[in-house]
Amino acid sequence: MRIADKIFTSLLQRQAAPRETGDKPSADTVASGSGKTPQGKAKTEAETSGERALETLSHPAARTLDALIRDRVLSLTRDPFETPTFAQEDPSISQLAAAFSEAPRAERTALLDALAEREEALVKAANQNANLFSQEFRDFLD
Amino acid sequence: MTMTQVRRQRATKTGYEMKAVLDEEVLLLTRLLEVIRREQDLLMQSDTGGLVESTKSKEVLILQHSYLEQSRRRLTERLARDLGLADSEPRLALLADALDGKLAENLTDLRARLSNLVDEVERLGAENLDLIRCSVRAVRDSWAMLRRQFLMPDAYTVRGTASEHPTERALLQGRI
Numbered sequence: 001m002r003i004a005d006k007i008f009t010s011l012l013q014r015q016a017a018p019r020e021t022g023d024k025p026s027a028d029t030v031a032s033g034s035g036k037t038p039q040g041k042a043k044t045e046a047e048t049s050g051e052r053a054l055e056t057l058s059h060p061a062a063r064t065l066d067a068l069i070r071d072r073v074l075s076l077t078r079d080p081f082e083t084p085t086f087a088q089e090d091p092s093i094s095q096l097a098a099a100f101s102e103a104p105r106a107e108r109t110a111l112l113d114a115l116a117e118r119e120e121a122l123v124k125a126a127n128q129n130a131n132l133f134s135q136e137f138r139d140f141l142d
Numbered sequence: 143m144t145m146t147q148v149r150r151q152r153a154t155k156t157g158y159e160m161k162a163v164l165d166e167e168v169l170l171l172t173r174l175l176e177v178i179r180r181e182q183d184l185l186m187q188s189d190t191g192g193l194v195e196s197t198k199s200k201e202v203l204i205l206q207h208s209y210l211e212q213s214r215r216r217l218t219e220r221l222a223r224d225l226g227l228a229d230s231e232p233r234l235a236l237l238a239d240a241l242d243g244k245l246a247e248n249l250t251d252l253r254a255r256l257s258n259l260v261d262e263v264e265r266l267g268a269e270n271l272d273l274i275r276c277s278v279r280a281v282r283d284s285w286a287m288l289r290r291q292f293l294m295p296d297a298y299t300v301r302g303t304a305s306e307h308p309t310e311r312a313l314l315q316g317r318i
Contacts, residue, residue, distance in 0.1 A: 054188070055188065065288075070187070072280040074186060097291045100292075101292075114190070115285050118188075118281050119281045121190050125270070126271055129268070129270050138260065
């Protein structure tokens, strides 16, 4: 994630944080923010990522976004030369933007966290796939 | 027993050790191929949790393969030395040719199986890389779009169309 995006996430998290006199945070918000269970137990990476995954969020904006990204990926399998974009004129994009703007801040933060989580998972998988075998091993089998 | 016979005997023993390591590599690459096939499904379903798990499984298999490769390299050097091939590039085909009988057949067969597995893993891995690139682009584009939306919340109307007249508040927030 770029530095500007990290700053943006941190800004969102600060804005999503409850005011001192306001509502208490829910157990889930605390767990998601600190990486710990409400009981204070550390969670495994898999538990945390599963919980934060975009596809598990219930807000309509998250569901729309998940469907949009899936559609973009599937479009590649239909037509490898297609380069789908996120044009603002696209009705589904503008609907997503509207749903996002109506979502409570905690939901927006969760959604952006989930996006960052997905990007991290994708980048890790990409790095692995780019370096599966050494040249020496391939030469040995030649 | 002559020196040549001793070396030959040692080479056969090392050749069987090599066969055992390559058998293990075949099993491991078969499992890796299954994980990469499953990864393709997960990418198409945009299943982040599943992808994280699959990446971990792949990491373990790649690590195990690197351990096997250490043994394989050590055995390759020893076998090449015993067969008098240390000066040439010690490829599996060359080593198998220099051995006799069933062992030579086994190594030739293992070479074909490993080559097929490597080709298939790399082919699917490259296909998955294309899917990953596309997914990353979609994630980054949506991130950028939502960021704009957060900073300029009135850029869209509640009906989801782009607002022609963003309010002063939206413009002010756009300066953050």
